[in-house]
Amino acid sequence: MGILDGKVAIVTGAGHGIGRGHALELAKHGAKVVVNDLGVSVSGEGGGKDADLTVDIITSRGGEAVGNYENVADYEGAGRMIQQAVDTYGKLDILVNNAGIVRDSAIWNMSEADFDSVLTVHVKGTWAPSKHAAVYFRDRSKSGEAFAGRIINTTSGAGLVGNFGQTNYATAKAGIAGLTQTLSLELFKLGVTVNCVGPAAATRITGTMPNAPKVIEADEVPDDEFNPMDPSTSSPLVAWLASDESQHITGQIIRAVGDKIVLMKGWADGPTISTKKRWDAEKLGQQLATDVFFTRAPGLRY
Ligand SMILES: NC(=O)c1ccc[n+]([C@@H]2O[C@H](COP(=O)([O-])OP(=O)(O)OC[C@H]3O[C@@H](n4cnc5c(N)ncnc54)[C@H](O)[C@@H]3O)[C@@H](O)[C@H]2O)c1
Structure with a gap:
């Protein structure tokens, strides 16, 4: 028995990096996973079916997964993604909003397009899937069904404590923390929890920074080995938050960095x-x- 047996999950931006780690972990614990990815570069250019890379790993390990190639920041596309989970697996229990891009520079060098695109992918790309999931969860609740809906968002140290060269990204990630807290209030009575995880890992995103460590993909590190920069170090926390056991936890901002899990205490x-x-x-x-x-x-x- 896995803690996510019978659950249906969507993980956005799960073709690479941290999202791939989450998708593999959710599948390992029994969830059927819709693996979303637009297949873009770290700065959000291009496109491809990178989601299939993760789907193949899950299915080769005996799990169930299907690819989704929508842009999470496209309102209609986000709706189609939620519908795909319902059409393919009969329902949706867990939405993990993880997709992201970076376009770093000090503010005097940052273009308007760099600000807008980072805000759009992160903030609208979290809000739009959450909006469609909330409508679905509300309908499910109105039908009288008792269920444990989950939304797990992704923030960053940049948004919580600041980081030079990331005024766009920090604004977006702080926004996602605020969105999490308000959405948790709106969805609580439906039985849906909303939390936010702040990971850290050697991914394509950190690979753009000076003196960056070598990029690691989540499937490269076996579960019985520990590497603090493994993109899946935060995935066990995400799997637990996705499970029925975490019903009493909502509106929380939690960093999971290396071997540490830290409850963030913000504005008070x-x-x-x-x-x-x-x-x-x-x-x-x-x-x-x-x-x-x-x-x-x-x-x-x-
Ligand atoms: N790497 C870190 O140290 C770190 C730290 C804190 C937060 N994060 C956050 O973790 C998340 C994952 O980042 P990562 O480091 O794994 O990077 P990554 O580049 O390896 O993965 C991001 C994935 O998101 C996909 N994506 C981008 N825009 C998309 C869109 N509009 N629709 C669908 N998919 C899209 C990309 O194709 C890519 O596969 C991001 O939200 C990032 O901000 C990362």
Whole structure:
């Protein structure tokens, strides 16, 4: 018995890298997998049936998988992808939004197209499949069926703590964390959890960076060997989040880096000041310095 026996999953951007790792892991635990991939370069150019590479590995290992070649950021295409899972395997339980591209540069060198394309693939490419999945999950819930729906999104350290040269990517990945938290509130009553995983690995994406480690594909590292840069180090967490066992976990942002799993604690109320009248900008500085930022008040002399 696998923890995902009988489940049907979609993993986007699963032709390579981290997505391939997730697809192999979900299949290993019993899920039938729709392997989505547009087959583009790291910067989002070209196209191909790279999804089939992962489908072949899953089927050669005795699992069930089918390829899907849609652009996740295309609204209609995202809808067709959700429908393919239902038409092929009778239902959808798990959506893993993983597809992504990078176009890094400092902001003064970044073109508008580099900003727009990265935002589109990551943010709309997470929202559009989630929207179609949410409609499907809502219909399923309305029919009275009890089920454990799952959406698992992909963020990054760049979006959570920042990274030089990635204003487009960091904006997108922070957006995905925010989307996760709000979507978790909207879908909770349907029995659907929504969480976000922040992986790290030696993939084609990191391969574009200076002094990058050699690119590793997820099937190159046997499950009984540990390599901290293996694209599948976060996949066991994804498989667990996809399972019935994780029903009590939603709206969480979790990094899985090497052998570590870290719950990210983000924005929370900090030092607060209040007044019964409108603030006065000329007098505000001293109180902010002493009671909020705990720095020396600007008016004070040593
Ligand atoms: N590699 C890391 O260290 C790292 C760290 C944090 C987050 N991530 C995230 O992990 C995810 C996977 O990245 P990776 O490192 O495995 O890169 P990768 O290039 O190996 O895999 C990304 C896959 O997404 C596919 N893709 C791109 N645009 C698509 C689209 N519009 N529709 C469908 N498929 C599309 C590509 O064809 C590719 O196969 C991305 O969201 C990335 O931002 C990666």
